[in-house]
Amino acid sequence: xxxxxxxxxxxxxxxxxxxxxxxxxxxxxxxxxxxxxxxxxxxxxxxxxxxxxxxxxxxxxxxxxxxxxxxxxxxxxxxxxxxxxxxxxxxxxxxxxxxxxxxxxxxxxxxxxxxxxxxxxxxxxxxxxxxxxxxxxxxxxxxxxxxxxxxxxxxxxxxxxxxxxxxxxxxxxxxxxxxxxxxxxxxxxxxxxxxxxxxxxxxxxxxxxxxxxxxxxxxxxxxxxxxxxxxxxxxxxxxxxxxxxxxxxxxxxxxxxxxxxxxxxxxxxxxxxxxxxxxxxxxxxxxxxxxxxxxxxxxxxxxxxxxxxxxxxxxxxx
Numbered sequence: 053x054x055x056x057x058x059x060x061x062x063x064x065x066x067x068x069x070x071x072x073x074x075x076x077x078x079x080x081x082x083x084x085x086x087x088x089x090x091x092x093x094x095x096x097x098x099x100x101x102x103x104x105x106x107x108x109x110x111x112x113x114x115x116x117x118x119x120x121x122x123x124x125x126x127x128x129x130x131x132x133x134x135x136x137x138x139x140x141x142x143x144x145x146x147x148x149x150x151x152x153x154x155x156x157x158x159x160x161x162x163x164x165x166x167x168x169x170x171x172x173x174x175x176x177x178x179x180x181x182x183x184x185x186x187x188x189x190x191x192x193x194x195x196x197x198x199x200x201x202x203x204x205x206x207x208x209x210x211x212x213x214x215x216x217x218x219x220x221x222x223x224x225x226x227x228x229x230x231x232x233x234x235x236x237x238x239x240x241x242x243x244x245x246x247x248x249x250x251x252x253x254x255x256x257x258x259x260x261x262x263x264x265x266x267x268x269x270x271x272x273x274x275x276x277x278x279x280x281x282x283x284x285x286x287x288x289x290x291x292x293x294x295x296x297x298x299x300x301x302x303x304x305x306x307x308x309x310x311x312x313x314x315x316x317x318x319x320x321x322x323x324x325x326x327x328x329x330x331x332x333x334x335x336x337x338x339x340x341x342x343x344x345x346x347x348x349x350x351x352x353x354x355x356x357x358x359x360x361x362x363x364x365x366x367x368x369x370x
Contacts, residue, residue: 054121055081057114057161059105059152062086064228065166065269066126072270073124074098083118087127105148111155122162122277125152130233131170131193132323138192145196146203153207156215163215164277167201167289169262169330170194170234171219181331183291183338190329201289208287216276217288221262221334223269224295224354226361234326238263238302241315242358245306246368250314254323257300257315260332264294265349265357272345279343290339294347295354296332305355 056073060066061084073082074097085103101114105127114120127148134141149165156163172181173189187198207213222235229243230236237253244251264272272292281287303315339345349357363370 053077053081055083055118056122056124057083057085057118057120058124058126059085059103059148060125060127061100062088062090063126064223064225064231064233065266065273066124067228068225068266068270069124069126069273070098072274076274083114083120085114105152106143108151108154111151112158115155115159115161120159120161122164123152123156124164124273125149126166128196129193130231131168131191131326132234132236133231134193134196135191135322135326141192141196145193146199149200149203153203153213153215157207157211157213162277163204163213164273165200165204165215165217165288166273167197167217167219168193169219169221169334170326171197171201171289172329172331174329176331178332180333180335181291182335183286191326194329204288214281215288216279216284217290218269218272218276218339219289219291219334220269221264221293223264223266224358225266226358226365227266234323234330235261235263237299238297241299241302241306242362243366245310245313246359246362246366249310249312250316251303252316252318253299253303254318254320255299255327256319256324257317258298259324259327260296260298261327261330262293262296262332262334264292264347265354268294268347268349271348272339275345276339276343283342285342286338290342290345291334291336292339292345293334293336294349295351297351301351302355305351306359309355309359
């Protein structure tokens with residue numbers, strides 16, 4: 053079997069995708085890569101490589117040297133951080149994707165490239181956002197995601213490249229800390245609830261967005277890549293959803309476990325404007341019909357699991 057390469061392996065998704073892929077295919081079969089080295093040095097559980105995805109020669113060498121047959125391309129600058137450095141976001145998110153696509157084409161690699169609810173904009177229907185609809189985002193992150201979807205579709209149609217993707221909602225992880233995304237309040241709130249018993253949220257209390265617990269996101273990724281291509285009409289950028297929630301509702305669910313938890317608000321106008329331009333809920337019927345998508349974690353199950361895992365991670369009493 054040809055190896056699997058994961059770019060951006062130290063990020064929010066990669067931190068949990070790499071172990072899941074290694075458990076499924078074996079540690080040596082999955083090459084983790086990132087532009088930086090982990091804090092404790094290169095991990096011992098499987099191959100790791102320092103990789104700048106905007107460096108074409110470095111990327112080509114890595115793919116050929118490890119005989120890579122599938123690439124999970126996760127390296128990207130996220131929404132709020134991208135707004136601070138739009139030129140860097142374009143160079144990494146689009147320049148990196150173009151080079152990945154070229155290397156995948158030359159080496160006949162299958163490719164997974166995630167999109168996001170950020171690919172939609174103020175003109176998109178906000179409730180039950182369809183799989184195919186108006187996409188006019190007003191953030192540089194969203195612009196790169198729409199452009200990425202179109203570029204992946206082009207490579208699939210023009211070159212027959214097997215490229216697939218998901219439009220992820222906000223992702224909630226017990227492994228990776230918040231990483232500069234607009235929905236990262238839904239991660240930070242758990243840490244502050246356990247450490248301090250309170251959290252000050254940068255989005256308004258009624259900001260409704262789709263979210264997904266990372267175990268569901270990892271499973272969706274693996275299931276999509278394993279799906280029968282004959283069943284996939286869309287292949288790229290499937291809407292997927294799981295938990296639909298506001299900060300107030302998430303705070304209330306946390307309070308069921310931590311009765312003294314206090315949730316206050318200091319709204320960040322930049323991140324609030326980004327959130328207000330995104331859908332409140334997604335229609336993911338295409339994913340359900342074409343490859344059987346079904347989430348396993350609702351709000352209650354996700355909250356209980358997050359708190360239990362973070363207590364262990366932070367070495368807090370049960």
